[in-house]
Amino acid sequence: MAQDRVEAVERALTVLEVFDSSQEAFALAELAEATGFYKSTLLRLLGSLARFDYVQRGEDGRWRLGGSPMRLARRHAPSQQLAVRVQPWLDRLAAETGETAALLALHPGEVECRLAALPATPLRHDLRPGSRWPVAQDADPRPVLPGGAMTCLALSVTTGEAPLWLSLSGPAGRLAPEAAHEALARARDALSGSLAGEKETPR
Incomplete structure (x- = not known):
């Protein structure tokens, strides 16, 4: 039902779904292409996900799954x-x-x-x-x-x-x-x- 939806949560989950792939790490541009989100929106979502260790940003600038999903x-x-x-x-x-x-x-x-x-x-x-x-x-x-x-x-x-x-x-x-x-x-x-x-x- 529409009233049960939280748009920000659904966007964050959409980002996490991208990582259900054989590809281990993604550049910001690749995530933007896969989700259809603006890079500025993605950075906010990734920042929140990273604070809870759902994603991690490597030294190469690419994003990977963090330890929380495991x-x-x-x-x-x-x-x-x-x-x-x-x-x-x-x-x-x-x-x-x-x-x-x-x-x-x-x-x-x-x-x-x-x-x-x-x-x-x-x-x-x-x-x-x-x-x-x-x-x-x-x-x-x-x-x-x-x-x-x-x-x-x-x-x-x-x-x-x-x-x-x-x-x-x-x-x-x-x-x-x-x-x-x-x-x-x-x-x-x-x-x-x-x-x-x-x-x-x-x-």
Whole structure:
């Protein structure tokens, strides 16, 4: 019904709908073309969306989805269950290795960070849920990390949405790939049973 509509809200949602695309980031001109809004209107809408972290503006001036859509998506029942099972293991990996631990989802053409745990050190890979990057090679979720390194291990159990990977990342040379792989393998083996239905948590 017309009286139930709020034009400013509908305009903001129209902007967000543009990001439901294989394209990761958009210039202001591209958003204007996709929505039909003036650039001045778009800047006001994007400013409000950015304050609540629905969108983020990169150093290149292009706009990307922020962390809030992913945060809200995790309220969905399957994602909530995944977080309950996986997050304790990520916290444990980060504490034991001193590196950033994450759960990655491999989508066509891009990788998405679903969950993350940061170590208690200022020199770290500052990876956050909702972060996305293009796939460098087929079935390889690792991003380009200048001065850094990431070790990944695929989970044998998935949620049916996308292949899932566990990862450890940080400054290059601080954590040997062999040690990172062993730590990830222990978590993977435990999580394989947990995600299949066993309520196993780290002790």
